[in-house]
Amino acid sequence: MRQHTHTTLAGILVLALALPAAALARGEGDQDPSLHRATSEARLEGAVWTAYVLNPTLQSFDLSVRVDGEIAELRGEVETPVQRELAEHIARQVPGVAAVDNRIVATGQGRAAGPSLAGREFATRVADLNLAAEVHQHLRQHELFSALNLEVNSRDGEITLLGRTDHPEHRELAEQLVKEIQGVQSVDNRLHAQGL
Numbered sequence: 001m002r003q004h005t006h007t008t009l010a011g012i013l014v015l016a017l018a019l020p021a022a023a024l025a026r027g028e029g030d031q032d033p034s035l036h037r038a039t040s041e042a043r044l045e046g047a048v049w050t051a052y053v054l055n056p057t058l059q060s061f062d063l064s065v066r067v068d069g070e071i072a073e074l075r076g077e078v079e080t081p082v083q084r085e086l087a088e089h090i091a092r093q094v095p096g097v098a099a100v101d102n103r104i105v106a107t108g109q110g111r112a113a114g115p116s117l118a119g120r121e122f123a124t125r126v127a128d129l130n131l132a133a134e135v136h137q138h139l140r141q142h143e144l145f146s147a148l149n150l151e152v153n154s155r156d157g158e159i160t161l162l163g164r165t166d167h168p169e170h171r172e173l174a175e176q177l178v179k180e181i182q183g184v185q186s187v188d189n190r191l192h193a194q195g196l
Helices: 002-026 033-054 081-092 122-140 168-179
Strands: 064-068 071-075 099-102 111-113 151-155 158-165 186-193
Touching (some): 033 064, 122 158
16 A cells, blocks of 8 residues: 555656756756746645554555646545544645645544644644544554544644443453553543443
8 A cells, every 4th residue: 555655656756856857957047937836836735645654543545646836635444533634734834835635535433633723833843733633543453442433632742532331340451551652641521331
């Protein structure tokens, strides 16, 4: 699945390096505007895609980026809406990207959420989103929680768990599992156990 994307990135990088060389060979005064645009779009696509590959939350997903002018179109599938939102906000931070058309689909149950990305420092907001996504994914990998519709919120290492479970002991286990994750400072366990 990743091989296609790696091949695409290799092609983008070759194009990004080859096009400026071709333009220089023709002389600066003779630069073709379409060549300049293609080079700029390839550079932006490579920058956004590289940001995804380096992001621990998004690197396992097969996301694609296509830039037309200064508009980045994002496609692919992620598990949660927070991962979709994270991908969009990372793309928006790439210098030269003026707008994002986010066509990424969130396919998983439940959601891992952080506070709105507006109004806080970008690095802090992204860290919250990454931690919420990691906690959500960690819980979903456990057989007791894989089918539950859980919501995970994160703010500065403080995790809030919301949702329902059938057994009180599941509630306690979820909290223990979350506390084991690096970066979690505290857990506000609001899981409602049906048996209570």
